[in-house]
Amino acid sequence: MSESFPVEELPAALAPLPPAAALRPGPVRRIGSFLLRNPGGVIGATIVLCLVLSAVLAPIIAPYDPLHMGAGRRLTPPSPAHPFGTDEFGRDLLSRVIYGSRLTLQIGLIAVSISLGTGLLVGLVGGYSGGWVERILMRGTDVLFSFTDTLIALAAVAVLGPSLTNAMIAVGIAAIPYYARVTYGVVLVEKSKPYFDAAVAAGAGHLRIIFVHLLPNVIPPLIVVASLGVSAAVLAAAGLSFLGLGAQPPSPEWGAMLASGRDYFTRASWIMTFPGLAIALSVLGFNLLGDALREALDPRQRRR
Amino acid sequence: MAQVVRTSKSSRTGRIAALVLGVLAGAAVPLAALGARAADGTLVWARDGDSDSLDPQRTTTTLSWEVFAQIYDSLLAFDESGKIGPHLAKSWVVSPDGKEVSLTLNGDITCHDGAPFTAEDVKYTIDRALDAKNPSITKASWGPITSVDVVNPETVSVKFSSPFGAFLSFMTDPMASMLCRGDAKLGDKFGVSAAIGTGPFKLVSWTKGDQIVLERNTAYKNFGLPAQNKSAPHIAKLVVKNITEAQSRLAGLKTGELQVAEPPLAEVTTIKDDKTLTLVTAKNTGQDNFFEFAVHRPPFNDARARKAIAYALDIDGALDIVYGGLVDRERCPVAHPVMDSEQDFCKSVGYDYDPEKAKALLAELGYGPDKPLDVVMLSWTGGDRDKLVQVFQNQLQQVGIHAKIEMMDIGTLNARVTQENEKTTGPGTFDLMGWAWFDPDILYALWHSPGAYKGYSTPELDALLEKSRTSADPTSRLGLVHDIEKILLQEAVMIPVYTPGWNWIYAVRAEVKGFKVGPFKRPMFNDVTF
Amino acid sequence: MARYLLKRLLSAVVTIWVTTIAVVLLIHLVPGDPVKIMFAQSQSTTPEQLETVRHNLGLDRPIYEQYAIYMSRVLHGDFGHTIRGDQPILPLLLGRLPYTLALALSSLLVATVIGLGLGFLAAYKRGTALDSLCMVLAIGGVSVPVFWLGQILILVFAVRLSWFQVAGSDWRSLILPALTLGVTNAAVVARLTRSTMIDIFNQDYIRTAWAKGLPARTVLSRHALRAGLVPIVTILGLQFTYTMGGAVIVENVFSWNGIGRLAVQAIFQRDYPLIQGFILTFACLVALVSLAMDVLYAVLDPRIVHV
Secondary structure, three states: OOOOOOOOHHHHHHOOOOHHHHHOOOHHHHHHHHHHHOHHHHHHHHHHHHHHHHHHOHHHHOOOOOOOOOOOOOOOOOOOOOOOOEOOOOOEHHHHHHHHHHHHHHHHHHHHHHHHHHHHHHHHHHHHHOHHHHHHHHHHHHHHHHOOHHHHHHHHHHHHOOOHHHHHHHHHHHOHHHHHHHHHHHHHHHHOOHHHHHHHHOOOOHHHHHHHHHHHHHHHHHHHHHHHHHHHHHHHHHHHHHHOOOOOOOOOOHHHHHHHHHHHOOOOOHHHHHHHHHHHHHHHHHHHHHHHHHHHHOHHHHOO | OOOOOOOOHHHHHHHHHHHHHHHHHHHHHHHHHOOOOOOOOEEEEEEOOOOOOOOOOOOOOHHHHHHHHHHOOOOEEEOOOOOEEEOOEEEEEEOOOOOEEEEEEOOOOEOOOOOEOOHHHHHHHHHHHHOOOOOOOOHHHHOOEEEEEEEEOOEEEEEEOOOOOOHHHHOOOHHHOOOOOHHHHHHHHEOOOEOOOOOOEEEEEEEOOOEEEEEEOOOOOOOOOOOOOOOOOOOOEEEEEEOOOHHHHHHHHHHOOOOEEOOOHHHHHHHHOOOOEEEEEOOOOOEEEEEEEOOOOOOOOOHHHHHHHHHHOOHHHHHHHHHOOOOEEOOOOOOOOHHHOOHHHHHHHOOOOOHHHHHHHHHHOOOOOOOOEEEEEEEEOOOOHHHHHHHHHHHHHHOOEEEEEEEEOHHHHHHHHHHHHHOOOOOEEEEEEEEEOOOOHHHHHHHOOOOOOOOOOOHHHHHHHHHHHHOOOHHHHHHHHHHHHHHHHHOOOEEEEEEOOOOOEEEEEOOOEOOEEEOOOEEEOOOOEO | OHHHHHHHHHHHHHHHHHHHHHHHHHHHHOOOOHHHHHHOOOOOOOHHHHHHHHHHOOOOOOHHHHHHHHHHHHHOOOOOEOOOOOOEHHHHHHHHHHHHHHHHHHHHHHHHHHHHHHHHHHHHOOOOHHHHHHHHHHHHHHHOOHHHHHHHHHHHHHHHOOOOOOOOOOHHHOHHHHHHHHHHHHHHHHHHHHHHHHHHHOOHHHHHHHHOOOOHHHHHHHHHHHHHHHHHHHHHHHHHHHHHHHHHHHHHHHOOOOHHHHHHHHHHOOOHHHHHHHHHHHHHHHHHHHHHHHHHHHHHOHHHHHO
């Protein structure tokens, strides 16, 4: 489910920064200039932008109400009136795909927020505190990691019941270890640097150390993990909806649309094709963006 | 990251080789354990689920009793026209006061373990069903039995505390299958990995979730099933496979791996044109799909809200969109052909599609365009019901009712409906339920207090149900059934929708001959040859 | 070596132990009365019967006693019975497990062969059109939803063309599911292999080998591949876990009779004892395989035990 996760993030985050780090342009400028030179990144960013626009502008650009049965005749192939065709109830498929982008974005944002928020907290507290707090938190993270996210998602849906919200929560919880580990790794690296002890000796408060020293170093790798995490979350949630454990009808969620389109594949293949393409394209976009961000922000790769 | 590894070349290669071999061996071992391909003379039948149990007294699901009908026999059986006739029992006598039924068995019946089937086995079966500590799940359907006596090896006498008109028809049901006494010795394995009956097929094995393997019972005698073959089935083996994906079943039919399977309903029209497959549709299934409500709290404690739903639904339109002629509209609480349930009578006392009346009733209750009525519509998966409820949801939307859909497994639905009837708070819920029965006695099971789901009940309805249960005369019984149906329909306690509803269409490979589905959806393989 | 193995074993045991706690808690996380939920689907249980069950399962006792009861049962091999059909759970799970393992291992084989090949090629030809092509394929493979791919493969290759079988439980029906899962995994393996091998190719000793004029075959196999073996085994070890997760979906798409399909059915049927048994079995399996991979890792590169 989450095969696209950047397992190699950990060693990258642990690598020492080049000495000229303090003199380089800030992360935002670096991202901007790098993306422009990286075609994969540009494509990825464009796709993501289209997704966001589609989600935000859905009521304006969708030609029909996505729930309106009888917008067209049932099972009509793509035509000028219905560019993606109609489904088994006569609903316009293009409108459903467009509205589905809202759900896709929601899934990505909510799931990643849960994972990022919790993972960041766990990694920060664990790495910063040391001692038995650190051991318990990080051991707990390892245990959570060894339950594959499929298992966590299934268990969460079993307890909470099938619904898109529960699927989002489940997927979010399942990905916490990735964010926790990356954060933890960065915190450990920073703690080993001379300035850290100096700051502590100088009497800097905990919050100051965290916000001024730790967070700025944690954020770049987390951005990379997050953008790849969105694609993983979207795939995972779509998978749950496909199994019937996520979005419920008549929700225009792409995974659920794929599931109901199965029965009509021989007669009306477009019902399954377009939502599938939408999922693949969105996931591709976030993956490309994530790859490009990683190359832009990873200090080690910059050296090559 | 990586540095020179100073281990010798050969040991490294050895380790690599070991790793690869290990993976291959690991993959091979489970594969070797997998089932081999079916041999000739074997018919493979694929369904969308698996049996719950092979013990007829532990479950009521259709998927389970379809298999009971292969392993076991019942005392009586429906003939072609749906009339009750002999099967294991060759004749029966009902006492004048209706409180005793005496059944005489055919001779020379053998159980799968070789033991003869006698009246002792009948007594064992009924006693087990009524056992106080661990009763059958269908205990109520056996009726108010006080004792079962073995008069002689071929005659058994069943005594009731009051007359029970539905007893004989229940004796045709697979859930009243006759067990052999050998089952008692199987202990925990009975119903799980072993089962002994007198039916046309013997149980070989059950790999739960995958397949049930049955083999021909060479000693079989068909006394009453509506099949031409009066002795052992022609096929050597019957494999009942569980394949939940409809498209996979269709693929299996086309490749020839499967011979009989339920196709995806959406593909039925294309299959009609396919020369390699034929369609067999069950007639007279007795399946009734209907809406019922959680009546112990608002809004559905008020009959007007229920009637509003009845008026708001364009059932014919919805059935046409989703099934396109594969199902029939059902207007009666008892599905036709049970007791000649009269569609015209039910239509006259029920409610038809009239959105304006629906809106008017909702307005009376205080709902309108600014204040929509929020409810939850429940149903169970399969049979394209998920599509049907979406169409209904859309129709309800048009009159200002916001229905949220929740789909679940039938077992979960049964539990949920009971739960909703016990709750006193929460949005109104109603459900699209399905029951199949061959006798109006189903009305007693569903609606006599406390009811199957602790739902609607009144003393008036209870009295009518009790009278209809004990009435032995068919004409007066029909009158009572009509009175009961009138209450159910006029009060909109239930809204019948369509029949059949589940597992009624079979796609069969053209070279397979003789597959038929008996009355009340009993699939029969006795005549099959290919 | 022994200390390392002991540490890893302890880690696996801790994971399994935490799983048992989670499993016992699971039934209490479901809103409502656990016993009522478990028997909600039986139409003829009396309140007395419910109380008996409640007492037998220890649900009327404090949570730590319940845990002790559950653990003692589990250690005796009694995982309880399913709600639907009253089937003993452990034999049920163990019977379906070989199918899932067959699927996981065969798809892992496909993923390894295709993924390693593509990744190695891309790393070797880094910067060329071939590299770009391989990576485009890889990123495509990672982005395609596995259930969509599986469904299309069924409809094209089984229904339309009848090349493959889908309805059986033998190796012939395993081909399509293994390919589906393997292809999506291969993409991940390819990407990870490529970045690993690029690191290795950049190492000084490899550059030295090139400079010495050694033939490409020698450099690649004797030096690069051997050095890459350890991280690649790590990658593959992680892939097993991902594969087990992906197997759940693929089993449902292809109606393949493994524990993943059982789990989804159990969830639909709210069969909580079965769900508990599934979680425990699945977690144990993954923990054991991780342990095995750790041991393998140590065997392949004895230096790692001192890390």
